Amino acid sequence: xxxxxxxxxxxxxxxxxxxxxxxxxxxxxxxxxxxxxxxxxxxxxxxxxxxxxxxxxxxxxxxxxxxxxxxxxxxxxxxxxxxxxxxxxxxxxxxxxxxxxxxxxxxxxxxxxxxxxxxxxxxxxxxxxxxxxxxxxxxxxxxxxxxxxxxxxxxxxxxxxxxxxxxxxxxxxxxxxxxxxxxxxxxxxxxxxxxxxxxxxxxxxxxxxxxxxxxxxxxxxxxxxxxxxxxxxxxxxxxxxxxxxxxxxxxxxxxxxxxxxxxxxxxxxxxxxxxxxxxxxxxxxxxxxxxxxxxx
Numbered sequence: 174x175x176x177x178x179x180x181x182x183x184x185x186x187x188x189x190x191x192x193x194x195x196x197x198x199x200x201x202x203x204x205x206x207x208x209x210x211x212x213x214x215x216x217x218x219x220x221x222x223x224x225x226x227x228x229x230x231x232x233x234x235x236x237x238x239x240x241x242x243x244x245x246x247x248x249x250x251x252x253x254x255x256x257x258x259x260x261x262x263x264x265x266x267x268x269x270x271x272x273x274x275x276x277x278x279x280x281x282x283x284x285x286x287x288x289x290x291x292x293x294x295x296x297x298x299x300x301x302x303x304x305x306x307x308x309x310x311x312x313x314x315x316x317x318x319x320x321x322x323x324x325x326x327x328x329x330x331x332x333x334x335x336x337x338x339x340x341x342x343x344x345x346x347x348x349x350x351x352x353x354x355x356x357x358x359x360x361x362x363x364x365x366x367x368x369x370x371x372x373x374x375x376x377x378x379x380x381x382x383x384x385x386x387x388x389x390x391x392x393x394x395x396x397x398x399x400x401x402x403x404x405x406x407x408x409x410x411x412x413x414x415x416x417x418x419x420x421x422x423x424x425x426x427x428x429x430x431x432x433x434x435x436x437x438x439x440x441x442x443x444x445x446x447x448x449x450x451x452x453x454x455x456x457x458x459x460x461x462x463x464x465x466x467x468x469x
Contacts, residue, residue, distance in 0.1 A: 174438050199250045201243070203265075206258075206285040211267025213285045214259040216240060218250040225467060227323055228254035229300045230286065232307025234329070235399065236385045236392030238264025242302075245451050248459035253466070256299075258285055260306075262391025264384065273394045275402040279313040283321060291321070298323040300466055304451070305329045305424070306395060308431075309402050316410045325411070326462055328418045328450070331399060332431040338400045346397035348390050361385040370449030377452050408434035415439070416465045418458065420446035439465070 198221050205212040216239040229249065233241040239257025246255045261269035261281065269281070286292060291299050300323050303311035308327040315322040333341065352358050365382035366375070385392070408431060415438040419428045432440045441461055446454055 174432050174435065174440055199247050201246070206288045208281065208284065210270055211261070213261070213267075213281065214238070214265035215285070215289070216243070216246075216257045216259075218246040218255045220251050220253065222252075223254060224252035226253075226296075227298065227300050227466070228256055228291065229302055229326075229462075229466060230282075231255065231257040232282070232301070232303045232310045233257065233260075233263075234305035234307065235260065235395040236263055236388035237381060238384055240264070240380070240384075241304075242451060244455040245458060248455040249462055252463075256286075256289070258282060260391070260395050262394060263388045268391060269394075273398050275309055275313045275398045276317065278310055278395075278398055279317050282310065282314055283318045286321060292318075293320045300324045300326070302326040302462070303328070305331055306399050309399055309404060312404065312407055312411060313402070315413050316407060319412065322413055324466055324468075325413050325415045326418065326465065327415060327431075328428075328458070329420060329422065329424045330417070330428040330431040331424060332404050332427040333400075342397065342400040346393050346400060348393045351389060358386045358389070370447075370453045372453035373449040374452070404431065405434060409436070411435050411438075414465075414468070416441065416462070418461055419443055420448075420450050422447040 199218045201216065201218050204215050204217065206215060231239065231242040231245070233239055238259045242255075242257045246257065249255065259266035260278065261267065261273065269277070271277070286299060287295065290296050298321055301311040301315065303309070303326070308330045311325050311327060315325055362382055365385055366378045369378040415435050417428060417432040417438055417440045419425060419432075419440060420443045429440065432438045443457070446457065450458060
């Protein structure tokens with residue numbers, strides 16, 4: 174594993190180049206992929222002039238939709254197509270009727286991307302970006318469908334030992350009855366709004382709160398998939414180029430440990446970033462992601 178440590182000051186120098194300063198319009202559209210059991214919602218961004226032919230597919234942290242990545246898609250999407258898919262039962266996707274584990278989620282996303290025209294029999298492979306929940310999904314998708322994936326970026330990895338996973342599984346993966354008072358959803362409000370990074374706008378924070386509250390039952394099933402996933406057995410099977418961007422929030426050490434499981438993963442430390450990174454510093458994240466993704 175290769176490790177680097179860069180500060181926001183260093184990144185500011187990178188971003189000060191004329192090419193980095195040039196702003197290009199990015200347009201967004203919403204669509205659905207239809208499966209036998211229901212539909213998966215897709216948020217897609219398109220640049221004015223695509224330069225990189227490989228799209229970046231983003232998997233959000235539970236319980237948020239692909240809209241979580243909107244600012245990041247604006248920052249990085251000036252030269253490539255970007256897609257963000259909602260998990261079943263989250264955002265605008267339908268609820269999957271069967272049991273959900275990480276393998277099932279990976280198959281749903283693989284089928285969705287194939288239906289959208291990507292893959293070895295379509296327009297070619299995709300790159301993956303995962304944050305929190307999305308890191309485990311990106312891992313499993315790349316392992317089970319290696320020909321569909323080219324490169325992988327992981328951030329904020331919720332990797333825990335067996336005891337840590339069990340504690341979170343017991344606490345987060347139980348499907349609760351629908352709430353009948355604000356007290357039941359107060360923690361969602363506190364986390365999304367009152368505890369938000371000061372650089373996160375109230376509008377964005379309120380939207381995150383609404384998504385978390387709206388995923389009241391769906392998010393438990395996704396957490397169940399995350400915290401039953403045997404990541405220590407699966408991560409060493411990755412054969413794709415992997416970049417781990419490591420903000421120094423409470424997943425700093427789990428992310429480092431996970432990166433060590435992946436042969437030849439590149440780890441970049443981001444000590445100046447902690448929480449709300451996709452709202453507070455999308456350009457910083459894009460400045461690290463772009464050179465990695467542009468490699469052939």
